[in-house]
Amino acid sequence: MAFLYREPLERPGSRLRELIEKRDIIVAPGVYNPAVALLAERMGFEALYLSGAAITGSLAMPDLGLITLSELAKFTQYITRVVRVPVIVDADTGFGEAINVERTVRELERAGAAAIQIEDQVMPKKCGHLHGKALVSPEDMVKKIIAAVGAKRDALIIARTDARGVEGFESAVERAQLYIEAGADIIFPEALTSLEEFREFARRVKAPLLANMTEYGKTPYITVDQFREAGYKIVIFPVTTFRASLKASEKVLREIIESGTQRNILDQLYTRAEFYDLIGYHEYEARDAEISRKAEEVIRGRQSHAKG
Numbered sequence: 001m002a003f004l005y006r007e008p009l010e011r012p013g014s015r016l017r018e019l020i021e022k023r024d025i026i027v028a029p030g031v032y033n034p035a036v037a038l039l040a041e042r043m044g045f046e047a048l049y050l051s052g053a054a055i056t057g058s059l060a061m062p063d064l065g066l067i068t069l070s071e072l073a074k075f076t077q078y079i080t081r082v083v084r085v086p087v088i089v090d091a092d093t094g095f096g097e098a099i100n101v102e103r104t105v106r107e108l109e110r111a112g113a114a115a116i117q118i119e120d121q122v123m124p125k126k127c128g129h130l131h132g133k134a135l136v137s138p139e140d141m142v143k144k145i146i147a148a149v150g151a152k153r154d155a156l157i158i159a160r161t162d163a164r165g166v167e168g169f170e171s172a173v174e175r176a177q178l179y180i181e182a183g184a185d186i187i188f189p190e191a192l193t194s195l196e197e198f199r200e201f202a203r204r205v206k207a208p209l210l211a212n213m214t215e216y217g218k219t220p221y222i223t224v225d226q227f228r229e230a231g232y233k234i235v236i237f238p239v240t241t242f243r244a245s246l247k248a249s250e251k252v253l254r255e256i257i258e259s260g261t262q263r264n265i266l267d268q269l270y271t272r273a274e275f276y277d278l279i280g281y282h283e284y285e286a287r288d289a290e291i292s293r294k295a296e297e298v299i300r301g302r303q304s305h306a307k308g
């Protein structure tokens with residue numbers, strides 16, 4: 001179905017809440033453009049994660065909170081008008097203090113976000129799996145959560161704590177408990193370092209939990225089944241599709257340099273037919289033909305009117 005003619009998903013936050021209640025676990029792959037989002041939806045993923053790292057990466061920028069709210073809202077809009085599954089939006093530190101967070105939540109919700117994620121780092125924020133992060137005080141984060149919860153209509157508010165890598169595991173648990181009291185719907189403990197830590201966190205933090213299964217970070221490779229058993233409701237693979245597309249591009253670029261043709265790797269490309277099918281290309285042609293038919297009817301009607 002051509003996305004242009006699809007009705008947008010109404011109340012995406014409620015849809016995500018429903019999935020959290022109905023499913024054992026939700027796998028949300030990271031997406032950074034509408035084509036990848038459409039592909040993931042088609043392959044059966046019931047929720048998507050609009051990753052800050054992947055978006056900024058696609059703009060050839062580091063994940064340091066350099067993009068603006070308007071840019072993120074635009075990315076969100078481009079993606080939510082293509083897919084009908086709920087999209088979780090990574091809003092970094094919320095684009096300012098509590099008062100700014102209100103506006104952030106309003107804008108992103110209006111752009112179609114089902115859930116909005118805010119983290120407790122200071123700016124410039126960093127990837128949660130790096131050294132040298134710093135946190136805002138628990139009070140300042142609580143203010144942001146209160147602001148977010150007060151501003152949302154239907155979206156879920158995800159509070160991410162980066163405390164594990166800065167203040168330690170106990171602090172991550174304490175902050176999470178505080179963030180739940182402030183009204184957060186979902187807790188995202190960033191950069192836990194073992195499956196046992198994920199389990200312990202879930203034993204002590206009573207809210208729907210999101211696990212981040214990113215690559216090359218502080219978290220070892222844990223499967224979806226293991227996260228499910230540990231008590232997690234959502235698992236994100238935030239940057240995997242972005243990294244895969246860069247690697248695939250590198251490969252074909254090398255092939256062109258080395259053999260001067262792509263002929264030998266056509267089986268590794270998404271074909272024209274596959275792509276047209278993905279975006280519903282033929283529906284655009286059909287619509288255009290229908291418009292021409294209607295125009296002809298109008299013209300013919302006028303001519304017969306003139307004759308008569």
Ligand SMILES: C[C@](O)(C(=O)O)[C@H](CC(=O)O)C(=O)O
Nearest residue numbers: 051052053127128129214238
């Ligand atoms: C989840 C994350 O916030 C993202 O922007 O996708 C990143 C992912 C990553 O850098 O691997 C994060 O800070 O963990």
Ligand SMILES: [Mg+2]
Nearest residue numbers: 051052053090
């Ligand atoms: Mg991020």
